[in-house]
Amino acid sequence: MKPHYILAAAAAATTVLALAATPAPLPPSWSLLGQNPEKFTAGVDASPDGHGAKFLRNATGDTTAWASLTQSILAQRYVGQRVRFRARLRTRDLSNWTGLWMSINNMEGKTLAFYNTQAHPIRGNTDWTERSIVLDVPADAAVITFGAIGAGTGQMWMEPLAFETVGRDVPVNQMPPQPTLPTTPTL
Numbered sequence: 001m002k003p004h005y006i007l008a009a010a011a012a013a014t015t016v017l018a019l020a021a022t023p024a025p026l027p028p029s030w031s032l033l034g035q036n037p038e039k040f041t042a043g044v045d046a047s048p049d050g051h052g053a054k055f056l057r058n059a060t061g062d063t064t065a066w067a068s069l070t071q072s073i074l075a076q077r078y079v080g081q082r083v084r085f086r087a088r089l090r091t092r093d094l095s096n097w098t099g100l101w102m103s104i105n106n107m108e109g110k111t112l113a114f115y116n117t118q119a120h121p122i123r124g125n126t127d128w129t130e131r132s133i134v135l136d137v138p139a140d141a142a143v144i145t146f147g148a149i150g151a152g153t154g155q156m157w158m159e160p161l162a163f164e165t166v167g168r169d170v171p172v173n174q175m176p177p178q179p180t181l182p183t184t185p186t187l
Contacts, residue, residue: 086133
């Protein structure tokens with residue numbers, strides 16, 4: 001084969017691989033929220049090792065920034081039940097942490113139940129690690145919001161996702177209690 005044909009074939013193959021690896025946008029049901037969503041990029045990783053996973057990447061290098069890949073659903077179908085959100089997470093050069101979170105709110109926006117996996121953070125460079133959250137959906141629940149947090153620099157991926165009802169034998173996650181404030185000052 002002549003050298004210019006080899007170069008043309010290599011250029012064409014490189015172009016095809018580059019197009020195949022271009023991230024797809026997040027599905028419409030997902031959004032990018034948090035304290036600094038403008039400092040992050042998100043999408044669906046189309047590369048061969050991305051497995052079609054949703055990703056969140058710090059685009060600015062701000063180590064104090066955080067954002068969340070988030071989805072909200074109506075709670076009506078799950079009222080009175082116990083639900084679990086689970087996913088596998090993978091990280092690359094994550095300076096702070098990543099994990100899952102879920103919140104159940106009433107119609108006025110008051111939080112009825114909440115949990116995040118910050119007590120079991122995923123940091124640095126990791127392979128796929130599963131996390132899950134289980135909460136009860138109270139009678140006055142209106143919205144269930146869930147997702148993954150990315151804090152600091154680096155990137156996280158999330159796949160496959162599951163949202164399901166579970167039996168009462170599966171324990172509910174509870175945030176650690178906040179320390180009780182003293183009633184009188186210590187001087």
